Amino acid sequence: MLTDDMQVVYECPDALTDVITHYCPGCTHGVIHRLIAEVLDEMGIREKTIGVAPVGCSVFIYNYFDCDFAQAAHGRAPAMATGLKRVHPDRVVFTYQGDGDLAAIGTAEIIHAAARGENISVFFVNNAVYGMTGGQMAPTTLPGMKTTSSPTGRDVELAGFPLRVSELLAQMTGAAYVVRRSVHDPGNINKTKKAIRNALNVQLNQAGFSLVEILSSCPTNWGTSALDALKFVKEQMLPFYPLGDYKVADSAKSFIVG
Amino acid sequence: MQHEIIISGFGGQGALFAGQLIAYGALAEDRHVTWIPSYGPEMRGGTAHCTVIISDQEIGSPLVRRPTAALVMNPPSFERYEPAIQPGGILVANANLIATVSARADIRAFAIKANEIATEFGSPQLANMVLTGALVTATGMLKLETLDYVLNERISARHRDKLALNKQCLRRGAALV
Amino acid sequence: MKELWEGNQAIAEAALRAGLEAYFGYPITPQTELLEYLSRKMPELGRAFVQAESEIGTINMVYGAASGGARAMTSSSSPGISLMQEGISYIVGSEVPAVIVDMMRGGPGLGNIAPGQADYFQLTKGGGHGDYHPIVLAPWSVQEAVDLTIGAFDLAEKYRHVVILAADGNIGQMMEPVEMPAPRKIEKRDRGWELTGAINREHRLISSIYLQPEVLHKHNEKIQAKQRAIEQNQVRYHEFLMDDAEYAVIAFGTSARVAHTAITWARAKGIRVGLHRPISLYPFPYARVAEISKRVRAILVVEMNAGQMLEDVRLGVAERVPVSFYGVMGGRVPFPDEVLPEIEKLVNSVH
Numbered sequence: 001m002l003t004d005d006m007q008v009v010y011e012c013p014d015a016l017t018d019v020i021t022h023y024c025p026g027c028t029h030g031v032i033h034r035l036i037a038e039v040l041d042e043m044g045i046r047e048k049t050i051g052v053a054p055v056g057c058s059v060f061i062y063n064y065f066d067c068d069f070a071q072a073a074h075g076r077a078p079a080m081a082t083g084l085k086r087v088h089p090d091r092v093v094f095t096y097q098g099d100g101d102l103a104a105i106g107t108a109e110i111i112h113a114a115a116r117g118e119n120i121s122v123f124f125v126n127n128a129v130y131g132m133t134g135g136q137m138a139p140t141t142l143p144g145m146k147t148t149s150s151p152t153g154r155d156v157e158l159a160g161f162p163l164r165v166s167e168l169l170a171q172m173t174g175a176a177y178v179v180r181r182s183v184h185d186p187g188n189i190n191k192t193k194k195a196i197r198n199a200l201n202v203q204l205n206q207a208g209f210s211l212v213e214i215l216s217s218c219p220t221n222w223g224t225s226a227l228d229a230l231k232f233v234k235e236q237m238l239p240f241y242p243l244g245d246y247k248v249a250d251s252a253k254s255f256i257v258g
Numbered sequence: 259m260q261h262e263i264i265i266s267g268f269g270g271q272g273a274l275f276a277g278q279l280i281a282y283g284a285l286a287e288d289r290h291v292t293w294i295p296s297y298g299p300e301m302r303g304g305t306a307h308c309t310v311i312i313s314d315q316e317i318g319s320p321l322v323r324r325p326t327a328a329l330v331m332n333p334p335s336f337e338r339y340e341p342a343i344q345p346g347g348i349l350v351a352n353a354n355l356i357a358t359v360s361a362r363a364d365i366r367a368f369a370i371k372a373n374e375i376a377t378e379f380g381s382p383q384l385a386n387m388v389l390t391g392a393l394v395t396a397t398g399m400l401k402l403e404t405l406d407y408v409l410n411e412r413i414s415a416r417h418r419d420k421l422a423l424n425k426q427c428l429r430r431g432a433a434l435v
Numbered sequence: 436m437k438e439l440w441e442g443n444q445a446i447a448e449a450a451l452r453a454g455l456e457a458y459f460g461y462p463i464t465p466q467t468e469l470l471e472y473l474s475r476k477m478p479e480l481g482r483a484f485v486q487a488e489s490e491i492g493t494i495n496m497v498y499g500a501a502s503g504g505a506r507a508m509t510s511s512s513s514p515g516i517s518l519m520q521e522g523i524s525y526i527v528g529s530e531v532p533a534v535i536v537d538m539m540r541g542g543p544g545l546g547n548i549a550p551g552q553a554d555y556f557q558l559t560k561g562g563g564h565g566d567y568h569p570i571v572l573a574p575w576s577v578q579e580a581v582d583l584t585i586g587a588f589d590l591a592e593k594y595r596h597v598v599i600l601a602a603d604g605n606i607g608q609m610m611e612p613v614e615m616p617a618p619r620k621i622e623k624r625d626r627g628w629e630l631t632g633a634i635n636r637e638h639r640l641i642s643s644i645y646l647q648p649e650v651l652h653k654h655n656e657k658i659q660a661k662q663r664a665i666e667q668n669q670v671r672y673h674e675f676l677m678d679d680a681e682y683a684v685i686a687f688g689t690s691a692r693v694a695h696t697a698i699t700w701a702r703a704k705g706i707r708v709g710l711h712r713p714i715s716l717y718p719f720p721y722a723r724v725a726e727i728s729k730r731v732r733a734i735l736v737v738e739m740n741a742g743q744m745l746e747d748v749r750l751g752v753a754e755r756v757p758v759s760f761y762g763v764m765g766g767r768v769p770f771p772d773e774v775l776p777e778i779e780k781l782v783n784s785v786h
Contacts, residue, residue: 046633047632047634047635048632048634049632050503050630050632052499053642059644062640062642065638066633066638067632067633067638068630068631068632068638068639068640069630069638069639069640069641069642070498070499070502070630070640070641070642071529071640071641071643071644072495072499072525073495073498073521073522073525076491076492076495076498076522079487079493079495079496079499080495080496080498080499080502081499082485082492082496082499083459083495083496083497083498083499083500083502083503083505083507084499084500084502084630085499086457086483086485086496086499087456087457087483087499087500087503087504087505087507088503088630088631088632091631091632108489108491108492109488109491109492111488112487112488112492116485
């Protein structure tokens with residue numbers, strides 16, 4: 001019960017539903033969901049937003065957001081979002097994709113959505129592993145990193161090298177805003193939220209394709225505690241996937257904060 | 259009566275356009291008509307041909323093995339279609355490019371120096387019109403005036419200055435059969 | 436007023452007049468003229484057009500646009516349709532309407548670019564994973580392609596299902612006189628499922644995922660009920676000289692055109708043969724084929740494949756009369772003079 005001497009400092013954003021998520025303990029999907037929801041609320045765009053869900057751990061994202069959602073085939077979210085955005089140019093369309101979905105099976109779709117300068121926003125969650133299928137090697141798995149399909153560690157002689165998505169997409173003339181952030185500590189969580197807001201603002205101003213890559217943890221499939229997982233992000237992933245703004249096109253500059 | 263025509267020549271000789279002209283003419287005369295081109299790799303630089311069928315009844319197969327008439331503009335087309343023409347059928351050949359003369363006694367064959375004639379008119383690319391005039395008249399499939407009408411309606415702005423020449427070439431060809 | 440139209444362009448124009456709001460395509464012979472035509476017209480009309488990176492891209496863009504409530508279409512030819520099967524399965528599973536044009540060519544593999552009918556199985560029997568059949572309509576002329584294109588959008592919306600126009604390269608490239616219907620107005624509509632943003636309403640979901648087996652079972656029952664309704668109400672066929680026929684030729688699309696000519700020739704020789712032409716390949720006219728098999732002496736199936744519709748004909752005939760087959764597989768259209776001897780053989784085989 002709220003009394004006069006109390007104030008609300010933390011509550012469920014309107015854009016999130018009051019549903020317990022299926023994510024594992026220590027997983028940062030929940031943090032990222034909340035950041036997106038807070039931004040939708042703050043920008044007042046929940047009602048005009050259509051999300052596109054991926055295949056992967058976040059397949060049920062539509063259960064947690066109080067906005068329209070479509071469920072794409074594996075990797076095809078950027079194509080589906082293209083169809084939605086082209087027939088609803090005045091709506092906000094975002095995809096939420098993991099690394100297997102976006103950087104392996106959906107590589108063609110994401111590259112061409114960026115190349116077309118498709119006016120959508122992509123939230124790309126990179127935890128270096130296939131979570132939903134139980135911890136197999138992803139296109140973003142670090143060299144030497146153990147997974148259930150690289151049991152002795154990713155051998156780059158056999159399995160090649162990880163994909164650096166932000167660096168890759170930054171090459172696209174059509175990409176307006178491409179940045180990499182992380183949610184391993186509060187400071188970075190705040191920076192991630194700003195980037196999400198920037199991406200949606202770029203879209204709202206028809207400035208082109210926007211993508212926020214978010215380094216995320218997977219304690220379950222990494223076989224670590226939640227805290228060790230965040231440490232792994234900081235110590236192992238950040239050196240390979242440096243945070244930063246990889247592309248801020250001139251068309252996007254005036255819609256970017258921070 | 260069903261006219262089953264094959265028109266064939268090198269790409270750029272206007273075989274497909276001649277076929278379309280005839281097809282539009284058939285439509286203008288309210289007949290049933292199909293026009294179907296060869297398509298694909300053979301379009302690129304090789305021999306292009308089209309089949310036009312004009313009928314007073316609904317048309318079944320849009321392709322024919324044995325045409326009632328053939329208009330051939332180059333030697334490979336002559337070799338392919340001259341033997342295929344139905345007995346009693348008609349062959350119109352461009353004699354400037356095809357040295358062979360049909361030896362068939364069961365068809366009416368016309369060897370027309372279409373390039374020479376079109377050049378006389380100052381427009382060598384109108385050889386196909388000379389040949390079309392001959393084909394249409396020899397077969398009696400359409401009225402020549404119908405083709406005039408189609409040309410009036412369909413000639414592109416770029417070629418409109420040659421409208422009268424087109425009609426003259428048609429008539430010159432018609433006079434040779 | 437009739438005008439001469441090339442098949443591909445005629446279908447594109449018919450789709451425009453049916454109120455096509457979004458088209459996504461990828462070049463492939465022999466349907467590229469359809470893409471080219473719409474690449475000009477759609478932007479002029481302020482409607483959505485994207486040339487995608489692949490047929491996987493196009494079908495998923497269709498999935499997106501259709502989820503947004505738009506009349507959406509893609510077109511391709513056989514290998515491209517193979518690539519689309521994943522998306523088709525999702526669209527069916529999510530119950531959004533979509534129209535697909537397949538200008539069939541020769542297969543398997545790269546095959547060739549000439550006309551073929553060997554997509555019959557992949558179009559009518561499902562093609563992708565899961566239990567479903569798209570509605571498949573097979574025109575035999577440019578006019579019919581136009582009429583069926585218009586109808587395809589209505590059927591797709593009526594059933595929230597995939598409708599495929601199954602033509603072949605021949606129909607795509609052929610020019611014939613066409614009476615184009617008047618353009619329809621595109622009306623803003625909210626049918627209660629499309630994604631438009633949850634403004635003053637509950638949020639909506641377009642999805643094909645049903646994790647609980649019993650819930651997925653129920654969802655599949657619903658789709659199956661829809662399939663049964665389609666089978667009850669959407670069977671289409673056309674017949675020629677069947678009233679007094681002692682023999683029947685069954686063929687669809689361009690093969691039926693060829694058979695039509697061969698039948699005319701056979702009639703001139705005194706053979707009482709007629710044509711049954713399925714227009715809806717799914718739903719297949721099983722009941723009508725069964726009726727025919729009760730009053731003819733033998734049936735010849737003609738296809739530009741190794742005998743795919745043949746299997747459905749046999750199901751309908753149920754061994755009441757002999758069924759023979761003539762097929763060409765090179766990616767080519769047979770000539771009537773190949774079909775006539777097959778009709779004569781059929782007659783001799785039962786005498």
